[in-house]
Amino acid sequence: MNPVARTVFLGSGEFAVPIVGAIARHPRAELVGVVTAPGRARGRGRPAGGSPVGRWAVEAGIPTLTPTRLRDPAAIAQAAALDPQLIVLADYGQIVPPELLALPPYGALNLHPSLLPRHRGASPIPATILAGDGETGVSLMLMDAGLDTGPIIAQLLLPLDGTETAPELEARLADLAASLVGDELARWLDGDLVPTDQQPAGATLTRQLRREDGRLDPRREASQLARQVRAYQPWPGSFVESEAGRLIVWRARPAAGSGGDVEPGTVVGLAGGGLGLVTGDGVFELLEVQPQGGRRMTGAELLRGRQSWVGSLVHVAPGAESEQ
Numbered sequence: 624m625n626p627v628a629r630t631v632f633l634g635s636g637e638f639a640v641p642i643v644g645a646i647a648r649h650p651r652a653e654l655v656g657v658v659t660a661p662g663r664a665r666g667r668g669r670p671a672g673g674s675p676v677g678r679w680a681v682e683a684g685i686p687t688l689t690p691t692r693l694r695d696p697a698a699i700a701q702a703a704a705l706d707p708q709l710i711v712l713a714d715y716g717q718i719v720p721p722e723l724l725a726l727p728p729y730g731a732l733n734l735h736p737s738l739l740p741r742h743r744g745a746s747p748i749p750a751t752i753l754a755g756d757g758e759t760g761v762s763l764m765l766m767d768a769g770l771d772t773g774p775i776i777a778q779l780l781l782p783l784d785g786t787e788t789a790p791e792l793e794a795r796l797a798d799l800a801a802s803l804v805g806d807e808l809a810r811w812l813d814g815d816l817v818p819t820d821q822q823p824a825g826a827t828l829t830r831q832l833r834r835e836d837g838r839l840d841p842r843r844e845a846s847q848l849a850r851q852v853r854a855y856q857p858w859p860g861s862f863v864e865s866e867a868g869r870l871i872v873w874r875a876r877p878a879a880g881s882g883g884d885v886e887p888g889t890v891v892g893l894a895g896g897g898l899g900l901v902t903g904d905g906v907f908e909l910l911e912v913q914p915q916g917g918r919r920m921t922g923a924e925l926l927r928g929r930q931s932w933v934g935s936l937v938h939v940a941p942g943a944e945s946e947q
Contacts, residue, residue: 628729628812629653631707633693635660635674636714638797642734643676645801646711647683651809654685656705660716661689676714693717709812712766713800716745721768729812731766734804736796738778739764740826743771748789748796750829752854755846758782759792761800763807765818770828774818777807788853834859838940841888841900845877845907848900863900865890865935873919874911881905888937898922900937 630652632643647654657680662673673681673689680687686705690698699722710731712719724731737747739762742754751759760780767773779799783792810816837859839848852861852875861872867890878893882901885891893899893908899922900907909922914929925932 625651625809626708626812627651627653628709628727629655629705629707630709630711631656631658631702631705631727632676633658633710633712633715633719634676635716637675638736638793638800639676639713639715640679641797641801642711642713642804643679645805646808647685649805649808651812652709652711655707656686656688656702658688658690658693658702658715661691693723694720699723710766711804718770719766724766724768732776732804732811733764733766733771733773734800735762735764735771736793736800738762738780739771739775740821740823742827742829744829745831746829748793749832749854750827751783752787752789752792753850755785755850756783757785759796761796761803763800763803764821772821774820776811776816776818777803779803786853788856790856832859835940837861839863839872839900839907839937840939841907841937842903842939844904845902848902848907849876863890863937865932865937867929867932867935869915870909870925870932871913871915872909872911873913875907875909878906878908886936888939890932890935890937892926892933896923896926898926898932 628651630646632646632654634643646652657676659677660674677687677689688701692698699720702723703726707727709727709729713734719731737751738760742750758780760778762778763776764773765776781795781799807816837855839861852872855861863870878899882905885901887901887903889901891899891901898909900909911919912922912925913919
């Protein structure tokens with residue numbers, strides 16, 4: 624007889640939505656509850672909005688818990704009261720306490736958007752793009768007390784062409800993770816999959832991103848800055864600041880030619896009317912930008928309307944070190 628496992632899903636972000644949907648549709652899983660981040664106030668008197676997974680659970684009619692801290696005894700007791708036989712986690716944002724990890728007889732599984740042990744931690748998708756990796760993937764792992772250190776159950780690979788933005792890559796990896804858990808869950812419940820310990824060689828750890836991470840450092844190579852622009856969408860974004868103001872950079876690419884004797888960090892006009900930034904190894908073309916308080920526009924449009932940017936020198940964060 625094929626067992627159907629009482630399953631509790633822990634997740635919050637967009638990456639987790641296709642995965643919880645795959646769990647809900649799976650014939651071997653009975654989704655009895657969802658644990659997700661609480662809604663956040665939206666300001667100006669607007670009501671708090673739930674997480675993407677929380678909104679999905681409400682629409683699907685699944686019992687939902689929204690603890691501020693999952694480690695609190697009351698939150699642990701609420702989750703335990705769902706009597707899970709299996710826990711599945713994706714993009715939740717909190718450490719799961721050992722009391723919950725030990726509770727389900729089929730264990731606690733995590734779907735992580737990288738090829739573990741590479742890019743453990745909070746921001747694996749931006750880290751993949753920043754590193755210029757030629758491939759990535761999703762990992763199904765058995766959770767332990769560490770941060771993405773548990774043994775691997777299964778992985779799926781995804782080749783990269785070097786043009787992906789973080790939102791695009793997240794969507795592709797979310798669908799891949801949903802396929803992975805859909806294909807492998809029955810084999811896990813039947814005891815046909817043997818977890819393999821992660822090897823310490825090649826392990827890397829990512830952290831939560833901060834707003835200041837988005838500042839573009841013109842002393843770096845243009846190719847590095849181009850990866851940053853793709854990696855840091857939508858958060859923390861990429862930007863420059865100069866005497867002319869603050870400029871969010873949405874799309875950019877290395878430009879042909881060099882900056883000559885011009886100081887790195889200088890904003891210049893390009894042949895054909897484009898907008899450029901001199902970098903440590905050449906010129907970085909700013910294809911789509913957004914001035915503070917303004918709309919998104921092409922670099923050429925900004926140049927036509929705000930000539931004050933040409934010749935301005937962008938600021939580098941105090942204490943920042945070049946990574947050339």
